[in-house]
Amino acid sequence: MSFATHGRRPLLLGAVAVVVLVVVSAGPLQVSRAAGMTTLTFLGPKFDEWEAFIKVANALGKDLGIEVKPEYLPWEDVFKKALIDSKSGVKAWDLVYAYNTWVPGIAASKVFTPISDFLSKPANKSLVKPEDFIQETTAGLEFQGKLWAFPALAAPYVLGYRADLLANADERKAFKAKYNYDLAVPQTYKQLLEVAQFFTRKKGDTVGGKAAEEDFYGICLAGKPGGFLFHRYEMVLVAFGADLIYNQTSMQPTVNSNESIAAAKYYAQLHKYQQPGSETHSGGGTQRVFAADRCALTMDALDNILSVAEVPSLSKVVGKVGYTLLPSQVAPRPHAHVADANGPGIYALSQHENEAFRLLARVLSTEGTKELMKEYPALVPMRASVINDPQIKKDYPKMVEAMNAVITGKPWTVFVPPLKEWVQAQEMVENALSAALAGQKTPEGAMIEAQAKVVELFKRAGYIK
Amino acid sequence: MTWATLGRGRLAFALLMLPAVIYVLTWRLAPALYTVWLSLTQYNIVYDAAPQLNHLENYRRIVHDSTLGEALRLSVIFAVLATAVELAIGLAAAAFFDSDPPGRNLLLGIFLLPMIMAPVVVGTVWSALFDRTVGPIPYLFELLHGPDVQWLGTPVTAMVGLIFSDAWEWAPLAALLLFSAMQAIPREQHDAARSDGASSWQLFFRVVLPQITGMLVVAGGLRLMDAFLELDKVIVMTGGGPGTSTQLVSMYVYKQAFQAYDLGYASTVITTLLALLAVAYAFYLRHYGRTLMSART
Numbered sequence: 001m002s003f004a005t006h007g008r009r010p011l012l013l014g015a016v017a018v019v020v021l022v023v024v025s026a027g028p029l030q031v032s033r034a035a036g037m038t039t040l041t042f043l044g045p046k047f048d049e050w051e052a053f054i055k056v057a058n059a060l061g062k063d064l065g066i067e068v069k070p071e072y073l074p075w076e077d078v079f080k081k082a083l084i085d086s087k088s089g090v091k092a093w094d095l096v097y098a099y100n101t102w103v104p105g106i107a108a109s110k111v112f113t114p115i116s117d118f119l120s121k122p123a124n125k126s127l128v129k130p131e132d133f134i135q136e137t138t139a140g141l142e143f144q145g146k147l148w149a150f151p152a153l154a155a156p157y158v159l160g161y162r163a164d165l166l167a168n169a170d171e172r173k174a175f176k177a178k179y180n181y182d183l184a185v186p187q188t189y190k191q192l193l194e195v196a197q198f199f200t201r202k203k204g205d206t207v208g209g210k211a212a213e214e215d216f217y218g219i220c221l222a223g224k225p226g227g228f229l230f231h232r233y234e235m236v237l238v239a240f241g242a243d244l245i246y247n248q249t250s251m252q253p254t255v256n257s258n259e260s261i262a263a264a265k266y267y268a269q270l271h272k273y274q275q276p277g278s279e280t281h282s283g284g285g286t287q288r289v290f291a292a293d294r295c296a297l298t299m300d301a302l303d304n305i306l307s308v309a310e311v312p313s314l315s316k317v318v319g320k321v322g323y324t325l326l327p328s329q330v331a332p333r334p335h336a337h338v339a340d341a342n343g344p345g346i347y348a349l350s351q352h353e354n355e356a357f358r359l360l361a362r363v364l365s366t367e368g369t370k371e372l373m374k375e376y377p378a379l380v381p382m383r384a385s386v387i388n389d390p391q392i393k394k395d396y397p398k399m400v401e402a403m404n405a406v407i408t409g410k411p412w413t414v415f416v417p418p419l420k421e422w423v424q425a426q427e428m429v430e431n432a433l434s435a436a437l438a439g440q441k442t443p444e445g446a447m448i449e450a451q452a453k454v455v456e457l458f459k460r461a462g463y464i465k
Numbered sequence: 466m467t468w469a470t471l472g473r474g475r476l477a478f479a480l481l482m483l484p485a486v487i488y489v490l491t492w493r494l495a496p497a498l499y500t501v502w503l504s505l506t507q508y509n510i511v512y513d514a515a516p517q518l519n520h521l522e523n524y525r526r527i528v529h530d531s532t533l534g535e536a537l538r539l540s541v542i543f544a545v546l547a548t549a550v551e552l553a554i555g556l557a558a559a560a561f562f563d564s565d566p567p568g569r570n571l572l573l574g575i576f577l578l579p580m581i582m583a584p585v586v587v588g589t590v591w592s593a594l595f596d597r598t599v600g601p602i603p604y605l606f607e608l609l610h611g612p613d614v615q616w617l618g619t620p621v622t623a624m625v626g627l628i629f630s631d632a633w634e635w636a637p638l639a640a641l642l643l644f645s646a647m648q649a650i651p652r653e654q655h656d657a658a659r660s661d662g663a664s665s666w667q668l669f670f671r672v673v674l675p676q677i678t679g680m681l682v683v684a685g686g687l688r689l690m691d692a693f694l695e696l697d698k699v700i701v702m703t704g705g706g707p708g709t710s711t712q713l714v715s716m717y718v719y720k721q722a723f724q725a726y727d728l729g730y731a732s733t734v735i736t737t738l739l740a741l742l743a744v745a746y747a748f749y750l751r752h753y754g755r756t757l758m759s760a761r762t
Contacts, residue, residue, distance in 0.1 A: 080723050087510060105511040105726075225704035277597030279618045279707055289598050420512050424725045435708025438619055446708075453532075460526070 037067050038355050042344070043082055044097030046072035048307060049153055052375035053344070057363045060371065066359050068095070076226065079105065086111045086349060093347040094356045098149035100140030100341040104418035107143045112345035114146040118357045127361045129385075136406060137382045140341035140415045148345055150360045151382035152372075155301035155340035156406045157235055159192075160309065161185055162296050163322035165199065165208045174198075185322065189239060189266060189329045192219075192297065196273035199296035218273030220295035222286040223437070225279070230430040231338070232299060236270075237263045238414055239329040239336040245425050245454060248417055251463040255429055256451035259330075264433060264443035271437045279434065284308065291315035299326060301340055302402050307378035310398055323402035325409045335411035341382070421461055428453045497739075503732035510726045523733035533734060535709060536717040543627060543713055544692040550632040551688050552681065555639025560669060562640070563647040573644075580637040588701030591630035592617070595702075620710030623703050627711055630698050635691075639684045646680035647673060679753075686749050690742065714738060 042057075044050045050070070057068045071093075073081055079102045085092060086109065098106060106112050118124045130147075137154035141147055165171055166183055175183035179194050186192035196218025201207050207216045222228040234244060242259035246252060254260060275281070275289045283300055287308035290298045293316040298305060302323065308314050309321050325335035343364075346356045362368055366385045373379050373386075373396065380399055386392055387407070393400050416422060432450035436443040458464045471478055504523055506516035527533060562573055579587065594602050595616035606614060617623045650673060658668050696715035699705060705712035705720075712720075718738075722731035 083510060083726075109511045225706040275598055276613075276615055277595075277600075277618060280592060280596065280702070294598070420509065421725070424727075427720065427724065431706070431709050431712075434706045435710070438707030438710070440620060440708050440710065 037065050038352055040066060040068045040094040040352055040356055040359065041092060042068050042070045042095040042097075043078060043093045043347075044070065044072060044095075044344070045075035045078055047075070049303070049342075049372075049376045049379055050097060052372055052379070053152070053363065055375055056368065056371045057359060060362050060368055061359050064355070064358055064362065066355050068359070075099075079111075082111050082347065083109055086347070089349065091349045091351055094350040094352050095344045095360070096347050098141065098343055098345045100339070101416050101422070103141060103143045103148050104420075104422075106148055106345065107146070107418075108420075110348055112148050113348045113350070113353060114148050115150050115346070115357075115360075116146040118346075119147070124357065124361070128365075132366070132383045132385050134382055134384050134387070134403075134407065136410075136413060137339065137341055137380075139413075140339055141343055143418060149343035150345070150364050151341065152343040152364055153303060153341075154380040154382045154403075155303055155342060156380070156402070156411075157299060157326055157337040157340070158302045158305070158323050158402050158405070159186065159326050160290070160298040160300065160305045161195075161322050161324070162208075162317065162320055164320040165296055166195075166322075168208045170206075170209060171198075185324055186297070186327050189236065189327045192327045193266070193270055193273075196270060196297055200273045214292075214294055217275045217289075217295045219270065219297040219299070220275050220286050220290040221270075221278060221299060222281050222283045223271075223274070223278035223434075224282050224285075225430060225434055227426070227430070228282050229279075229434060230426050233263070233267055233430070233433055234338045234416075235299060235326055235336070236267050236329075238338060238412070239263075239326065239333060240266065241330040241333060244338070244414065244417060245422075245429055246417075246419075246458070251458065253425075253451055253454040253458055253464075255432075255454055256448045261444050261447050264436060264447050267433065268436050268443045279437070288314070291317055293317055302399070303378045303380045306380070306399060307376075310378070321398070323398060323405065325405050325411050333412040335409060337411050337413060339413050339415055343382075421457055424457055425454050428457070500732045501736050503729055504736040506729045506732075508727075508729040510728050512726075516729060519729070523730050524737075526730065527733055527737055532709065532712075533714070533717060536712050536714045539624075539710070539712065540693050540695075540714040543624065543631075543695065543711075544689050546624075547628045547631040547635075547692045547695075548685055548688045550628060551636040551639045552685055554632060554636035555641075555643055555684065556681075558636065558640035559643035559647055560673070562644050563673075577637045577641060579634045580641075582634065584634065584697035585701055587630055587634045588698035591626065591633070591698070592702045595626050617703055618707060620707060623707060623711050627695075627698060627702060630702065631692060631695065634698075635688055639688060642680050642684045643677055646677040650676050682753050686753060689749075690746070693742070 042050075042054060044053075050072070054068055054070045057066075061067055078097050079099075082093065082096045083105070096112065098112070107114075119128060119130060133151050134154070137156065138147070138151045141149045141151055166185060172183045175195075175198055178198065183195070183198075184191075186195050198218070199207070199216065200218040201212055201216040203212055203215050205212050205216070221232050223232070237260065238244060240259045240263040242257055242263055243254045245255060247254055271278075275286070275295060278286065281289070283304040284307075286298065287300060287304055289295060290305070291308045291311075291314055305321070305323070309317055310319075312318050326337050328334045328336065344360060346353055346360070350356055363372070366383055366389075369379070369381045369383055369386045370389065370392065373381070373392070377396065378399070380403060381387060387400060387403050416426075419425065428450045429447075432441070432446035433443075435441045436446040440446075441449070455464070468475070503516060505518055505520060507513065507519040507522070508516035558576060562569055566572065594600050597603050597615060597618070600616075602616065603614065606612065614622055616626050654672055655668060658672050663671065694715050695713055696719060699711055699713055699716045700719070703711040705716045714734075718731050718734050721727050721734060
């Protein structure tokens with residue numbers, strides 16, 4: 001074999017490999033182009049509801065000549081990715097998932113084109129019917145008078161309780177004997193604490209007439225650092241009459257206020273009746289424990305509970321859970337809660353803004369939302385027309401029961417303040433609370449320390465002197 | 466060959482060196498210099514349109530940043546303890562493999578598996594193992610009537626949990642390095658020591674250990690520097706908690722950069738850390754050189 005022939009063969013093989021690779025990689029693109037489809041990209045978390053969104057978007061998008069390709073990231077990384085890509089001029093995205101606490105940042109950094117900009121055209125407005133959105137749920141996606149993401153999934157915080165246990169005659173008798181009032185769905189945080197305490201049992205003890213196979217806990221709450229802990233705690237914080245970290249008028253931090261310290265002390269007490277290991281549990285992980293028939297109560301976003309507790313393949317408590325508003329503590333703030341909202345926004349550097357808007361209008365219309373609910377039954381819709389639909393009422397009674405409680409009960413609702421330093425301030429309080437729950441510090445001492453840190457943060461930001 | 470003796474070859478030499486120089490300048494030096502420049506600015510990637518020079522304000526802030534001080538302290542504790550555990554396990558494992566047990570190659574392959582796993586996966590695995598509700602470790606404690614340990618729920622046990630997981634992942638590296646050093650020792654030395662009546666302990670401490678000291682220092686140094694910058698497992702297993710009891714310095718930087726989006730201050734912390742690590746590395750190299758020399762003599 002000569003040098004020439006020895007050298008040609010690998011070269012030829014390499015050339016063939018390159019051609020094959022080019023053909024294979026270009027294949028799907030050619031198919032899309034041949035079919036005349038516009039391909040939109042979606043950046044979001046790999047949650048069941050967003051996988052359902054993609055499925056329905058692809059089904060409903062066919063008529064519009066639109067298909068959607070998703071890129072999934074961990075929830076907390078979605079905004080970071082969109083932000084960094086946007087700052088770098090990357091035009092890879094069309095639709096990006098948004099969570100209400102990110103909205104001030106999205107607005108400030110102009111990562112999205114506001115949905116309101118599209119709604120300024122009468123044709124688009126009549127297509128979307130924004131008056132149909134339930135205002136109690138969508139406010140979190142609004143900022144500076146603009147709607148930044150398309151309302152898709154509401155996440156009101158509710159109290160989930162084991163209706164079967166609360167109705168059990170033996171439990172009711174024992175509760176009455178111990179606390180001198182009737183066992184019922186907790187209406188106040190004092191009652192919540194006592195019900196949680198009452199139902200905290202050891203393995204082998206009787207719970208609802210049966211011997212518990214495992215330890216049984218009063219309440220299941222997520223406690224993972226990184227927002228999960230604070231997000232549950234802030235429900236108690238506002239219910240006790242405290243500010244969300246600072247007074248929004250004077251900009252003075254109030255982490256060490258009497259109300260705030262009372263809330264921290266209460267949460268530390270409640271922690272005794274929580275599932276152990278809660279410090280590593282996210283919302284979904286917590287609901288797995290609740291659905292395993294191991295807790296009497298839970299406080300979480302409605303869809304979080306529904307997506308686990310009411311799914312037969314995941315849950316031992318299907319049909320046994322009741323849903324109601326969170327308890328109250330101070331009279332001016334009945335059933336206080338800090339609301340959540342989720343929705344896809346339109347990436348400002350998108351090359352297909354109008355197609356993206358048309359697709360969202362179709363998928364998140366009344367009919368589209370109903371299709372979404374078939375794929376993801378735990379979806380809590382943000383349209384009144386969906387909640388009031390007779391078929392929906394019949395097919396999703398638990399969700400409708402809870403949403404009606406939210407709509408008619410008019411809970412005192414607040415969204416997190418649009419503060420540039422919110423994440424840092426929140427983390428300072430969350431770390432303090434976590435230290436208190438771990439027994440490192442007293443709740444009071446922890447909050448006083450956190451106050452000093454938030455004051456320093458606010459001074460550095462120039463809010464206070 | 467020196468620059469002076471290159472003569473006409475200087476141009477060719479410079480041209481040949483150019484790609485490497487460009488690589489170092491663009492891929493290594495430029496980002497580092499950009500980070501140093503960012504450290505002198507106020508730049509919140511969400512709210513600021515562009516970095517604004519604030520001179521040494523960030524460095525003044527570092528001096529008073531007690532949270533950073535605490536994170537540094539925790540990083541040192543974690544790095545020292547994790548490295549010590551990894552070296553101890555690695556040394557024992559290397560001695561075991563050096564004794565040529567049956568199926569050595571298979572056992573060695575299995576032992577090395579954790580090392581090739583992504584740190585995030587390692588964190589997830591250990592997080593599940595320690596989970597108080599469904600994890601096998603608490604269940605095992607319960608079966609054996611041991612104490613009810615809240616593994617990731619208290620400051621001390623959370624740190625211990627992180628050290629365990631790090632040791633599980635990286636003790637194989639120490640073992641591999643030490644095993645290779647042991648294999649380089651001539652078998653005749655073992656035979657000679659044995660025929661002189663040395664026990665296994667004496668053989669290990671008098672013959673083997675002195676000859677692998679250099680590799681011990683290398684393995685220790687590598688692991689110490691790597692463990693000091695541990696991030697993935699902390700994020701997955703504890704998120705820095707409870708409180709800030711496992712918030713190592715990398716986690717702190719990550720939070721500044723990607724939760725608070727304060728790239729200016731995060732760059733300041735990184736720059737300061739790099740300077741501290743450079744000093745530590747210089748000391749390490751100096752000691753390493755001496756150790757190697759003493760090992761040779």
